[in-house]
Amino acid sequence: MSTATNSRARARETHIEAIKGVARKLIAEKSVAGLSLREVSREMGLVSSALYRYFATRDELLTALILDAYNDLGRSVERADAKVARADAYGRWKASARAIRRWATKNPHEYALIYGTPIPGYVAPTETIDAAARVARVLGAIMGESRQTSAPSGPRRKKSDVSRYLEVDGLAAIMPGVAPEDYLKALMAWTEIFGFLTFELFGQYVGTVKNASLMFDDVVNELAISLKLKP
Amino acid sequence: MSTATNSRARARETHIEAIKGVARKLIAEKSVAGLSLREVSREMGLVSSALYRYFATRDELLTALILDAYNDLGRSVERADAKVARADAYGRWKASARAIRRWATKNPHEYALIYGTPIPGYVAPTETIDAAARVARVLGAIMGESRQTSAPSGPRRKKSDVSRYLEVDGLAAIMPGVAPEDYLKALMAWTEIFGFLTFELFGQYVGTVKNASLMFDDVVNELAISLKLKP
DNA sequence: GATTAACGAGAGCACTGCTCTCGCAAACAG
């Protein structure tokens, strides 16, 4: 009984995956603006209305692609991090950051999909937020598990209370083991990495940076120092 | 003779300005994807084909809007910087950074236009690059003119040669007075500011940051320390 | 074997960017 049902459901799943695959191909070729449901249907030998059995709207297709992109990126980073000895915080940091950049440069259009201008109805369903947190969680874990012998960082200037502007509960879940007074630097590092990639991929570095790959390594290194991840 | 010609040219200029104004309004209401030449023409009591006398294509209109946005932002930052005593590098830094954020939060759609996903034919004509450099020039001037008593920063670890990956000539023009070994930190600060705004405006901070304005001030402060701009 | 549900096809609606032709009127040259 369930086998029959499964054959149906599985066929549907296959079709959905095929549609997303064609959509990804078209986006890679003609950017997100060039994605048209009619062209997807044409490419699949279907009539356009048939696609609406699977995606009620164009934005729904895009949302599915966004979710996939987040998870694909997250998976890549998790794997890169897993390959390095757990105690080697600096190595994990470098590997993860590089994995992010590698994914981004290999999939620039998917990167734009998730880190570029949001689509009009920019409702971020919790599903999306979770997927987006995957990368952040990896970076958070690295920082949290690094037994930073950081004595209370000496006579630093008065730390402003980050709970004024941060969701400390949410952050504690993403990067357990990190002291709240380090949240700001952590978020800044996260922002720097993706700000870099956004600038690189969106052409903002034209005229100032001639080898983004080399620069990225130095940036990642500086961030590691700032985060006290360097051995 | 020229007066007559000017009346023509001036009328044309006025029309172009009116078109851009309506386009800006529509973008603010329905985001860039919702901008349609036909709606602009409708709003102006014209027929759609008439608009093509002024902008040969939709992208051309968008390019004009992008240029305006860059210059508007640049002007805002230049003014904010000019209001602070030249010798007060830290004050100038804070004022300029805040001006950037104020402009961005007041004009989120224009911000997305210039710092979001590039439009398909993402040819960045030199005109655009120049306008884009206006903001960078202000920040560069602040750093360059700050007589940082920075002794060779002591026994720092070996500086990698930034000329491997940076366009040192272009950078020297943007931030004269800044030592090449400080270029990296300068670019990182620039990236951090816009990465922050991109994350804030594009919803990436949802769930982690609850008051971006407060956080921004702290970020700007940290950057000032890193850039040795703090008195 | 009868019923229900999923599906693809096809026509159609309202909309888009863009092209082309046609008259009108302002600017110019003699």
Next chain:
DNA sequence: CTGTTTGCGAGAGCAGTGCTCTCGTTAATC
């Protein structure tokens, strides 16, 4: 003042879009 050029708006039209609705067909369920 006359004739010509040039810029302009109107209108029709083309190809394309997202999306809706109806209608047979086919596959799963009872």
